[in-house]
Amino acid sequence: MERTNKNHFYRRVIALMIPVLLQNGITNVVNMLDNVMVGRVGTAQMTGVSVASQLIFIFNLTIFGAVSGAGIFGAQFFGSGDTEGLRQTFRFKIIMVSVISLGAGALFYFWGDSFIAMFLRGEGDPALARVAAQSARNYLLIMIISLIPFALVQCWASTLRETGRSALPMAAGLVAMGVNLILNYFLIFGKMGFPQLDESGAAIATVISRVVEIAIVAAGTWATRKKGPFIVGAFRHFRIKLTVVKSVLAKGIPLMLNETLWASALAVLNRYYSTRGLSVVAANNINTTFFNVFSVAFFSFSVSAGIVLGQMLGAGQVQEAKKAAYKMLLLSIGVSVVVGGSYAAISGAVPHFYNTTAEVRSIATGLMLICAAAMPFESLANTEYFIIRSGGQAFITFVFDSGFMWVLCVPVIVLLAKFTGLSIFWLYGIVQLLNVVKCLIGFIVLKSGRWAKKIVN
Secondary structure, three states: OHHHHHHHHHHHHHHHHHHHHHHHHHHHHHHHHHHHHHHHHOOOHHHHHHHHHHHHHHHHHHHHHHHHHHHHHHHHHOOOOOOHHHHHHHHHHHHHHHHHHHHHHHOOOOOOHHHHHHHHHOOOHHHHHHHHHHHHHHHHHEOOOOOOHHHHHHHHHHHHOOOOOOHHHHHHHHHHHHHHHHHHHHHOOOOOOOOOOHHHHHHHHHHHHHHHHHHHHHHHHHHHHOOOOHHOOOOOOOOOOOHHHHHHHHHHHHHHHHHHHHHHHHHHHHHHHHHHHHHHHHHHHHHHHHHHHOOOOHHHHHHHHHHHOOOOOOHHHHHHHHHHHHHHHHHHHHHHHHHHHHHHHHHHHHHHHHOOHHHHHHHHHHHHHHHHHHHHHHHHHHHHHHHHHHOOOOOHHHHHHHHHHHHHHHHHHHHHHOOOOOOOHHHHHHHHHOOHHHHHHHHHHHHHHHOOOOOOO
């Protein structure tokens, strides 16, 4: 019986993981295609898109945090069989992401130039920096249009995943990837009678693909409403029970702030890496782009683990969830070792996809090798985060994730960048090594068992 239950548990995780992996993989492959194709135009354009993408990344993680807060309750409502509760968490997501998208759009429009300038202060050719800044602005202004479609996709996709239905978002992502790839080719390079728009073409292609993706997800959810009745009546009104609002805000606001602050801290790290030269900005862009594609494997595993554990907690299976958490940690290490080895294997070839200098390629290869070596720690910390979050422990999650970044990682990089002459490889390697400390903290939290709580009735 125990072996049967164990096999059932693994099947649940894998059944969720594969569609999540494919959907997130598609998203990151689309970003990679944008990056590589723009990189074929030139180093300045690639650097500009990289800088603008860091700002978009902060927005994306803020949206992720906003839907995740409600998603904790969504998974537990589904686990307890409460369709109305799930419907109300979906409404909450729609309202939150709409407000955030409008605010972020205004921020990028009016203050985008100031943000872009922060990342282009390293040593290098001033003319290159000017072209990079203009490319970043061109890309960012168009990408503002994509903010709301992207945010709405996250609302639908996260709710579908909480109910164990990940195939539809995956299919929509596949179609969006195809649209993006074709339009990238036409608009970046000016093929098939289209004008050559360089980085602006990449942004336009992404906007169109986002619109296609939300159209498919929304239409598909309604067409299969018998399988997901939460969508029936979801837009009839936007009333949400006060108890649900208070509960979701209590857990959701810290999670949203956590994602925003974590992404902001990462932007600060990249800003100080850039003090070692504009070549580092371009090289770090190559590394980050491909790391995001490869890290989808352990990220998707962690997301799926968190959802399954949330469903178990919602069903009152607290002790079972605690035992399952340790299995998740071991599996995450195994996944990351395979992924890290693969990442190291391609580190010498990937930089040659780009039309850039030998210096940029050499730095990119070095950063990729460091990332590959540190991947098991990154994966373990990521899995610990989603396990802790599944029980609604918002404050602990906040301290563990963004608190760690701002209290330890940011001060370390500031001190090293300002007061030492260490190369980018030392700066980057030391910051990556700090994940060992984070893993130990996460294990202590899991060992205490305080994270495992049922938070819905």
